[in-house]
Amino acid sequence: MNEPDLSVSLGRLRLKNPVMPASGTFNFGKEYAEYFDLNQMGAVVNKSVMLQPRQGNAPPRIVETPCGMLSSIGLPSQGIEEFLTVQLPFMRALECAAIVSVSGTSAEEFGELVSVLDRAGGVDALELNLSCPNFVDKVIFATDCGLMAEVLQECRRRTSLPLIAKLSPNVTDIVQMARLAEKHGADMLCAVNTFTGMAIDVRTRRPVLGTVTGGLSGPAIKPIVLRMVWQITQAVGLPVIACGGISNGTDAVEFLLAGAAAVQVGTANFINPLAIPETIAGIRQYMLDSGPHSVTEIIGAAWRRSAAGR
Amino acid sequence: MFLHCFWAMLITGTILDLRPAGPEYFVLRAHAPQVVQHAAPGQFVMLQGWGEQDPLLRRPFDFHRLDREAGAFEVLFKVKGHGTAMISRLRPGDPLSVLGPLGRPIPFHEAPKAVGLIGRGSGVSPMFTIAEEVRRRGGRSYALVSARSPDRLLCVDELRPFCQAVWTFTDDAGGGAALRQALETLVRDEALDAVFTCGSNRLASLVAQLGQEGHFAGYAFMDAPMACGVGTCKGCVCRVRRDGAGYRYALACLEGPVFPLSEVLIE
Incomplete structure (x- = not known):
């Protein structure tokens, strides 16, 4: 049987397959190198690096919820200096695309990180984490049109590398935010970061998380994210990387059919260190069983079925 | 590190x-x-x-x-x-x-002479492997097992063969004060190298306090909500003292789950 072609192109960024880790669930790869060959991945994505070292939020930082988890980690970071000498060389040495996730507390800080990484070399794309719900001051850039535009413009000005805008689901109209990102220079979109939520301990009568609210991730959010990807990809021309509850090959195929050009596996890594290679194998098996030769042919295939009224 | x-x-x-x-x-x-x-x-x-x-x-x-x-x-x-x-x-x-x-294995003294083991409730669980290892290295273990009530004193008979002595304490019999007294006596009479504690912040604080006054190294098993266990979710943090001043967050899954009580802050 013909080996299916799993490669995808996201604008200028070409990946050997559409599967990569979600930022913040994979550190920068080292921990999972013991469990599988990281070179199998379409890309590696680090936990967002900040300009200065940061400690992150006060515990408790995580709590399990039905089919999901709430987390409020608060972007602990080793800072860009250590990132350039330790983490980036590791990512660069892998035989897959190196996507560097950055986060800042201001447009200026985002811009500075982008400049440094632009000069560093060996970075294939930059993912702008505009949507962490757990900064101490709780500012989510991607929920404010003005702030998001400002950050994107500043970053665009400083690099020609492909820029991925990671959107927040905590908005009224995700399509409007996607259009705004497109207008202000994003080359790709990542949809989406976590949903803000909270849990209360009925015994202590207090919020469980140290920061009261956190971000919901895992299978619980998958149907909502699928709907968002479905809407965004039909409204905006940019390639979309889907992120939200994807745990296996079937989940990934659903998102590709909904229009995503690639997928990120996040919370599933915590439970199953082999979630990424199993997702890649699952897509391949789907293609062997019932797909066309190239995975690009199933991207958005569900729109056509929907339009044709099945 | x-x-x-x-x-x-x-x-x-x-x-x-x-x-x-x-x-x-x-x-x-x-x-x-x-x-x-x-x-x-x-x-x-x-x-x-x-x-x-x-x-x-x-x-x-x-x-x-x-x-x-x-x-x-x-x-x-x-x-x-x-x-x-x-x-x-x-x-x-x-x-x-x-x-x-x-997680990180316990850094045992090459030839421990005597160690104290303090477990409350299911916190008695890891004391078995420690007692076994101490005996293998030629040392003696003294266990102090604490629980809310007698029926929650777990696996005590199974623990005895590994230990020089096992004492039990229950809350309904004034366990807190009695345990403190027993530990103080033990520290005074035996040259303890180390004391390990699991299952109670109150007991961990007690061991930390006596460790400062005495001359043994205190260790606590830290319990923090954890998603991945391998260091990527960054969820399971404990506060540990930083050289100089203040504290830093340490991941219980990588640096722990056993922390020296001279470093970790019991909250």
Whole structure:
């Protein structure tokens, strides 16, 4: 049987397959190198690096919820200096695309990180984490049109590398935010970061998380994210990387059919260190069983079925 | 700094036995030779005994017993919620997904003379592997087992063969003050190298305090909500004193779960 072609192109960024880790669930790869060959991945994505070292939020930082988890980690970071000498060389040495996730507390800080990484070399794309719900001051850039535009413009000005805008689901109209990102220079979109939520301990009568609210991730959010990807990809021309509850090959195929050009596996890594290679194998098996030769042919295939009224 | 367990692996083990150990407490014995082979006291495993997405996360357990000859390990746990309830309903022969061994092994003194072991409730669990290791190295263990009530004093008879002495304390018999007194006497009469404590912040604080006054190294098993067990979720932080001033966050899964009480802050 013909080996299916799993490669995808996201604008200028070409990946050997559409599967990569979600930022913040994979550190920068080292921990999972013991469990599988990281070179199998379409890309590696680090936990967002900040300009200065940061400690992150006060515990408790995580709590399990039905089919999901709430987390409020608060972007602990080793800072860009250590990132350039330790983490980036590791990512660069892998035989897959190196996507560097950055986060800042201001447009200026985002811009500075982008400049440094632009000069560093060996970075294939930059993912702008505009949507962490757990900064101490709780500012989510991607929920404010003005702030998001400002950050994107500043970053665009400083690099020609492909820029991925990671959107927040905590908005009224995700399509409007996607259009705004497109207008202000994003080359790709990542949809989406976590949903803000909270849990209360009925015994202590207090919020469980140290920061009261956190971000919901895992299978619980998958149907909502699928709907968002479905809407965004039909409204905006940019390639979309889907992120939200994807745990296996079937989940990934659903998102590709909904229009995503690639997928990120996040919370599933915590439970199953082999979630990424199993997702890649699952897509391949789907293609062997019932797909066309190239995975690009199933991207958005569900729109056509929907339009044709099945 | 040792920040990574290089022997950790993901395997499917088999449940050999699951027996009640007290009200809502169970001991699970599983066959997982690849994991047991490299496991050491102080380390833990992340277990999943279901194929569904709810409950979502694995559950962490300290090693209760390590049987290298049989390639088996045991964990002792209390049914606290959905996940532990599901594990308590598994049957011999059932598959069990095992991720481990995780965490940092206890840094034993080469030839420990005497150690104190203090466990409350299911916190007595990891004291067995420590007592065994201390004996293997030619030392003596003294165990102080604490619980809310007599029926929650777990596995005490099984612990006796590994220890020079085992004392029990229950809350209904004024356990807190009696335990403190017993520990003070022990510290005075025996040249303890180390004291390990698990299952109670109150007891950890007591050991920290006596450790400062006495001349032993105190250690506590820290319990922090944990998703991955391998250092990527950054969830399981404990505050540890930083050289100079203030504190930093340390991941219990990588730097722990056993922390020196001279460093970790008990909250």
